[in-house]
Amino acid sequence: MAKTRNRKKSADARLVQAEAKAAVRRLTCGRVMKSPQMVMEGASVHEVLETMINKNWDHVFIISEDGIPIGRIHAVDVLKLTSRKTVNGNLAWMMATSAKQLVNLPPLQVGLSTPLLKAGALMLTHDLNQLAVVDSDGVLVGFVSHATMAMHLPRFIL
Numbered sequence: 495m496a497k498t499r500n501r502k503k504s505a506d507a508r509l510v511q512a513e514a515k516a517a518v519r520r521l522t523c524g525r526v527m528k529s530p531q532m533v534m535e536g537a538s539v540h541e542v543l544e545t546m547i548n549k550n551w552d553h554v555f556i557i558s559e560d561g562i563p564i565g566r567i568h569a570v571d572v573l574k575l576t577s578r579k580t581v582n583g584n585l586a587w588m589m590a591t592s593a594k595q596l597v598n599l600p601p602l603q604v605g606l607s608t609p610l611l612k613a614g615a616l617m618l619t620h621d622l623n624q625l626a627v628v629d630s631d632g633v634l635v636g637f638v639s640h641a642t643m644a645m646h647l648p649r650f651i652l
Contacts, residue, residue: 535559542554606627
């Protein structure tokens with residue numbers, strides 16, 4: 495009797511585990527993304543910094559007029575740039591310089607239907623804190639981050 499009960503519990507546990515695996519694979523970036531933190535490509539470094547400070551953002555995506563992500567600026571990158579004295583950190587320079595000049599590569603991006611686990615693997619592989627989420631036209635619609643992963647994945651692990 496005890497063996498039968500243990501087998502039933504074991505089978506139930508395997509079924510729950512299989513359901514959790516399937517559920518975590520169905521979890522997509524489009525379902526869990528946050529609203530994008532973005533500025534237009536013509537914004538100055540000063541405008542970007544003010545926006546990041548006023549809205550308490552740690553990063554911002556630079557987008558084109560069509561909403562296509564051109565680059566991503568992280569607050570730490572700007573601090574490193576100005577503290578190393580490789581640029582003139584005064585207000586006149588920040589107001590005259592386009593934020594677009596601070597990025598040299600388009601941001602890594604995923605689609606709305608990309609599994610969240612795949613996005614997490616991309617973030618770890620490329621040492622990124624955030625990934626842009628774009629629609630089928632390539633327009634920025636949101637972002638996922640380590641915080642997104644931490645918020646949604648533990649329920650499948652525990």
